[in-house]
Amino acid sequence: MSAGRPVRRAFLGMGSNLGDRRGYLRDAIATLGPMVRQVSPVYETDPVGGPEQDRYLNLVVELATDLEPRELLAVCHRLESGAGRVRDERWGPRTLDVDILLVEGVQVDDPDLEIPHPRWRDRRFVLRPLADIAPDLVDPDDLDHAEGHVDPADPL
Numbered sequence: 272m273s274a275g276r277p278v279r280r281a282f283l284g285m286g287s288n289l290g291d292r293r294g295y296l297r298d299a300i301a302t303l304g305p306m307v308r309q310v311s312p313v314y315e316t317d318p319v320g321g322p323e324q325d326r327y328l329n330l331v332v333e334l335a336t337d338l339e340p341r342e343l344l345a346v347c348h349r350l351e352s353g354a355g356r357v358r359d360e361r362w363g364p365r366t367l368d369v370d371i372l373l374v375e376g377v378q379v380d381d382p383d384l385e386i387p388h389p390r391w392r393d394r395r396f397v398l399r400p401l402a403d404i405a406p407d408l409v410d411p412d413d414l415d416h417a418e419g420h421v422d423p424a425d426p427l
Contacts (some may be wrong), residue, residue: 275283276337280308280375282405283334283342283347284388284397285367287354288318288327295354295367297427300332302350309333314421319394324364326425331372331400340386343371372397373408395419 287295293313300310311331318324336343347369354367372388379386391397392410395417401408 276339277367277376277395278335278337279377280373280415281334281336281338281343281400282372282374282408283332284329284330284366284368284370284372284400285332286316286327286396287366288325289364289366290355292328293427296328296330299350299367299369300427301356302334302353303346306336307332308335310427311403313424313427314396314399315424316396316422317420319396319419321361321363322386327396329396329400329421330427331397331404333404340371340374340377340384344384347371372401378415393418395421 285299296313307372309332313328313330316325316327316329332361334391338346350369356366370388371384371386372391374386389394392413396412396419398409398414398417401422402414403417
């Protein structure tokens, strides 16, 4: 952490539906190191949008970080690259997907980065694990009406 920068709560959504799903999630969390404050339970989820594909393992990680939004996005991209992610089909299958869901007190509306994530309130695979670690951020009505199906999965 850098002197003088505010430390904020940030939430990352992580998902994997190719290869060693648990291994990719475990490695990504370990790479984040001391920034990690909480990790939600793991859920197995149906894909939302995109082509026909296998189910995902999803979770949410809470961080305490002083990284600026673009720095945090770079971390997300490095985690995905470390898992061998190939971006060849929008919403297609992936070894690891890492999205910035929310950063306390931060809003960004750029073509390549939106914080809060524009669809976080619409997706059950985000809201269910987020509600487990930050119930203050999840409206029960949003969770009831969110898209997708989630099942509890074995821990990492």
